[in-house]
Amino acid sequence: SAVISQKPSRDICQRGTSLTIQCQVDSQVTMMFWYRQQPGQSLTLIATANQGSEATYESGFVIDKFPISRPNLTFSTLTVSNMSPEDSSIYLCSVVWLNTEAFFGQGTRLTVV
Amino acid sequence: AQKITQTQPGMFVQEKEAVTLDCTYDTSDPSYGLFWYKQPSSGEMIFLIYQGSYDQQNATEGRYSLNFQKARKSANLVISASQLGDSAMYFCAMREEGGGADGLTFGKGTHLIIQP
Numbered sequence: 001s002a003v004i005s006q007k008p009s010r011d012i013c014q015r016g017t018s019l020t021i022q023c024q025v026d027s028q029v030t031m032m033f034w035y036r037q038q039p040g041q042s043l044t045l046i047a048t049a050n051q052g053s054e055a056t057y058e059s060g061f062v063i064d065k066f067p068i069s070r071p072n073l074t075f076s077t078l079t080v081s082n083m084s085p086e087d088s089s090i091y092l093c094s095v096v097w098l099n100t101e102a103f104f105g106q107g108t109r110l111t112v113v
Numbered sequence: 114a115q116k117i118t119q120t121q122p123g124m125f126v127q128e129k130e131a132v133t134l135d136c137t138y139d140t141s142d143p144s145y146g147l148f149w150y151k152q153p154s155s156g157e158m159i160f161l162i163y164q165g166s167y168d169q170q171n172a173t174e175g176r177y178s179l180n181f182q183k184a185r186k187s188a189n190l191v192i193s194a195s196q197l198g199d200s201a202m203y204f205c206a207m208r209e210e211g212g213g214a215d216g217l218t219f220g221k222g223t224h225l226i227i228q229p
Contacts (some may be wrong), residue, residue, distance in 0.1 A: 033216040042204060043158075045216040047205065090156055094217070100165065102148055102217060106159035 004100035006105030028073035037090040117220035132192040136205030144210040147188040152202040
């Protein structure tokens with residue numbers, strides 16, 4: 001299995017600022033995924049972070065708002081830019097392991113005030 | 114159309130009873146995987162069980178089993194001998210593997226409460 005460390009675990013941010021979330025995996029993985037879970041809702045895929053190429057974004061999510069870095073096979077960051085209260089959510093990174101398991105980091109609980 | 118449908122927003126079950134959480138899916142991809150997760154109030158996503166579209170047998174992991182009915186596009190989670198610690202949100206998810214790079218699509222979840 002893969003162990004994922006995500007930080008920060010929670011933050012309270014002022015509107016208009018940006019927050020960068022880090023995700024570290026204990027094994028090399030080809031693809032890492034970023035999800036958003038709005039309050040009381042299910043998880044929605046934001047983007048796939050590919051090592052060596054630009055991230056692939058899902059409909060409704062854009063690079064200017066959610067820039068992603070993937071400098072190597074064990075690390076990725078997601079930035080939430082120019083935040084508004086509507087960005088208050090849990091953000092989670094995930095990896096698919098051997099195509100039969102998908103593990104998640106502990107999540108970052110973001111509150112924008 | 115929703116790709117993953119969980120029709121039970123909430124369930125109350127007596128401790129030690131078996132629980133079935135419903136999940137139906139929609140895909141035209143012949144190669145896909147189905148996942149179940151538990152999310153306690155702490156917010157972490159705990160992987161429970163996986164079923165591949167080509168798997169002949171239903172997946173089992175301890176007290177968890179997956180009732181996979183491919184023709185009905187159904188992948189219900191069965192929890193045997195429920196415990197108070199099973200109280201949580203449960204999410205069904207699917208990964209369509211034909212494209213090779215897709216993340217998971219989640220259902221809306223079922224809030225399970227185990228009563229003593």
